[in-house]
Each structure stands twice: as structure tokens, then as C-alpha cells.
Amino acid sequence: MAACVLAAAPALAQAQGDRRGEPAKTEVWTPVPVAVATPKGAAPSDAVVLFDGTDLSAWEGEQGGHAPWAVADGAFTVVPGSKGIRTKQRFCDIQLHVEWRSPAEIEGFDGQNRGNSGIFLQELYELQVLDSYDNPTYANGQAASIYKQAIPLVNASRPPGLWQEYDVIWKAPRFSEGGGLASPARITVMHNGVLVQDAVIVSGKTEYIGAPSYSPHGCAPIYLQDHDSKVSFRNVWVREL
Secondary structure, eight states: OHHHHHHHHHHHHHHHHHHHHOGGGGOOOOSOOOOOOOOTTSOOTTOEEEEOSSOOTTEEETTSSSOOSEEETTEEEOOTTSOOEEESSOBSSEEEEEEEEOOSOOTTOOGGGSSOEEEEETTTEEEEEOOOTTOOOOGGGSTTSBTTTBOOSSOOOOOTTSOEEEEEEEEOOEEOTTSOEEEOOEEEEEETTEEEEEEEEOOSSOOSSSOOOOOOOOOBOOEEOOOSSOOEEEEEEEEEO
């Protein structure tokens, strides 16, 4: 036994030496990742800035024309009854950052009537915006839910009147040439820095009544919902993936 161990030792040492002596065999030099500047508190250098605190020039009304929501103090706010707004640019796969704030004054409302809005990816798939701080409602309709589809892993909501953050990775659905679903959409969401949706498969477009389903489509705008609540937004940017 001892003789076998002694005989094997030089071979093992030689194999280990070969691996240590040729690190270049496992080094990959291309493609070189593009450098992206990430200034603190600002959008990455390769981002498409959708709101810089000054105007809604990147947005339009739900039916075209100017975006009718109010801009003040570096944010923009839903004007109830004015309908939603959408980006002029169309997107497929994106990284999205958006900060939002529900009204500080609750005024007796609760459930779905408290700080309600929505972020629709490709105009069809809703990431819910809602004041879900000490505000019971159906779990697949609370803040950070994929509305009527996916319950968030935890409730990371801050009190009303405080700014909140969503960081989203959106992988758009793919369709075959014949219009069939080749691969469904997937979404990952961080709410205030906490993982709440983990590469969740989206079952189809958002429906208030009935089951979700897919219909073929291409890249489309990001849409923000007017749900009769003065929800505010700021620091909105995307990176196309």
C-alpha cells in the first residue's frame, strides 16, 4: 500500500504543477466588456433617462400628444382623471429603475384605493404600485406584485409619503413566426433593495377579470397608470439589455 502511494505522489504533483503552470489555458480575453460609468445617485452612463427632474419630453399621453401629468420639485405626479402616460420610445428587454411615492395623507382610503398606480412593461404587463404599508388587500394586488399573477416574496413597503424604489430586470416574451409563444416573459424585482420577484415567469398580459394570456407583439412603451391617486415618480431610467 505504501509503495502504491509513493508511486502515485509524483504523478499527482506533476498534474497539479501543470495546472499551476499554465493559467492562460483558462483565461478569456475577448470580448472586452464596455466600460459603464456609475456615478452615485445618477443613472449609469449607458442608460436612457426617461425623467431627469425637469420635464416629460420622453413621455406622451395615453392617446398621444403631450403628457398631462404635473411636474414640480424634481418629480412628476399623476393628475387624476387625465389618463395614463407612456414613453415615446419602445422597449423589449430592459433594466428599469424608478422611484415612486404614494400620497402622505391617507384620507380614509384603504385597500386598492390607497396610492394606486401601475408600471406596465410593454404596455401589457403590470408591476403594481400601491401604498401597502399597513394596508391589507389581496396579496397578488399589493405593491410589487405582478398584478393578479405573482405575490411578492415579502412586503418591503415604506410608509406613505416616503420615496420607494423599484429595480427591475424585464425579459420580454418571444413569439414564433407563426405567432405562437416561444418563451414567456420573466421579471425580477427589487423593492427598496429587497428581492421580491425572482425571475418570475409572467403568465400573460395583465387582466383585471379572468386568466392572463399571450398575443404576439413587439417592443412597446412603458406605461404608467392613472388610478385616481396622486402618486409621484422620479429618477426614471432604463438600460436596454
